[in-house]
Amino acid sequence: MNTSPFASAATPVGAARNVLLGAATKYVLLAVNIGIGVVLMPFTVEHLGVSEYGLWMLVASLTYYFQLLDLGYGNGLVRHVVDADVRGDVDGVNRVLSTFVVVYAVLGLCAAIGSLGLIFWAVPRFPHLSDVDIRRGQILLAIMGARIAIGFPMTVFGAVTNARQRFALNNVVAIAVAMTNGIVTFVVLASGGGLVILVTATTCVSLASYLAYAWTARRAFPSLRLRPSSFSPNLVRDVTTFSAYLFILDVAVQIGFNLDNVVVGAALGTSFVAVYAVTLRMADYQRQLCNQLNGFLFPIAVRFGADGDGEALQSMLIETSRVALLMVIGVTVCVIGFARPLILRWMGPGFESGVVPLYVLAITGVVLVGQGPLGNILLGTGRHRLVACVALGEALVNLALSVVLVRRFGMLGVAIGTGVPVFAANLFILLPVACRQFKLSLWTFLRLTLAAPLAGAIPAVVSCIAFRQFYPPATLPMIVAEGGVVLLIYALSACLLGFDRETRSTYYVLARRLVARPSPLIHAAPEAAS
Helix, strand or coil, X not given: CCCCCCHHHHCHHHHHHHHHHHHHHHHHHHHHHHHHHHHHHHHHHHXXXXXXXXXXXXXXXXXXXXXXXXXXXXXXXXXXXXXXXHCCCHHHHHHHHHHHHHHHHHHHHHHHHHHHHHHHHHHHHCCCCCHHHHHHHHHHHHHHHHHHHHHCCCHHHHHHHHHCCCHHHHHHHHXXXXXXXXXXXXXXXXXXXXXXXXXXXXXXXXXXXXXXXXXXXXXXXXXXXXXXXXXXXXXXXXXXXXXXXXXXXHHHHHHHHHCHHHHHHHHHCHHHHHHHHHHHHHHHHHHHHHCCCHHHHHHHHHHHHHHCCHHHHHXXXXXXXXXXXXXXXXXXXXXHHHHHHHHHHHHCCCCHHHHHHHHHHHHHHHHHHHCHHHHHXXXXXXXXXXXXXXXXXXXXXXXXXXXXXHHHHCHHHHHHHHHHHHHHHHHHHHHHHHHHHCCCCHHHHHHHHHHHHHHHHHHHHHHHHHHHHHCCCCCHHHHHHHHHHHHHHHHHHHHHHHCCHHHHHHHXXXXXXXXXXXXXXXXXXXXXXX
């Protein structure tokens, strides 16, 4: 008899329910974040001013790199928790978690020391900052650094909840935190509070959220007991062996995406950072709208790979890549088609210089989202060294190109510097490797995955041009309405023209099965192991 508290999630139905609930709540969280951003970003810029908002984004960009101190332990920790839990080893689960409370506390101390170094060394030497900006930036960095340092040991709570596949619990907390942060931001700015007060208030909300995540961990794993005396150096070594390549991937992500604001700020000034931050936010929304399911593919690929089921992996590669491309190409048509009126109506004059860079980043996003399933499947089938090294090389070329091109082409140069290595790494290295590994010709893969998206894209582009020419949107609701019509035309065209009857029937049956299994948002926690 399996006495593990993980047993209920080990069945196909239980795992599917958890994945579906996780995906559903993740999209709710995304909708909340996008809605709050649409409303609050122009409100925040109006109350703080472009320069002060740019200072905030610049300082925040400096703190992003403290995420690298995780050293890739997040997924490694989840892996070891699951390994102990499926054996019914409750003491082993608590030993892993207790060990990494200590590890993350040390990492939090390192983050605090790093914050002090940035406060007293980096900020005073940053170009284009006045003495007042330097002092304000140092205060902001101190507040953000304290939150990051405290947050590191809290990581174990989210890890145990995810290890129990209770994704919805963490997502519900994140939704509540996002809404609270939005309310706090509005109240502070409407009452005349400045940047320092705003960051202090939102930081307090983040600190309070750690208590909520601790509650979700206890609900997901009632036998949770954290004891620093259970620290095990052997566990640290074991997890580190697995996590090293995930750390390389984290480094690549930070270099590739979070250095752009620093490059723009150093070369052009904080006002340009504010404009480029809006461009990056819209490109990020584009990717988030289309890649929420990618994070669930890795463990499935691991299982198929362990079973040696090459046919299932090949089918998984084709189907998930096709779905990802279907979603991202439709969204990208709307992003490019309505980018200019959207930015002008949303943020106002002065931000239109971010439109052309957005075009470049949106097209780049098609490759990033489209290769998401491919990357997860390669990771899950033992090609983690290749994926990590390619990602790191891509990020370093990105940084070098951005630094070179920003002085000649401004923000557009930074966007081009991001796009070129993404295309090269994914289309000329990872895609051919995946096709060879799963015994597919490159032409067959492209034909099977791109036929439906392209069939939908052509009528969608035509309808988008027609709207812009004959019914140019004058308000945000009109932009949303016209974009919705374009997406509907895209979806119908892709389905009717891009799929054969058998494929349409397969997706229809799958959709009916998913809808026929409704579940409560958060089901009762399974009993702990006896």
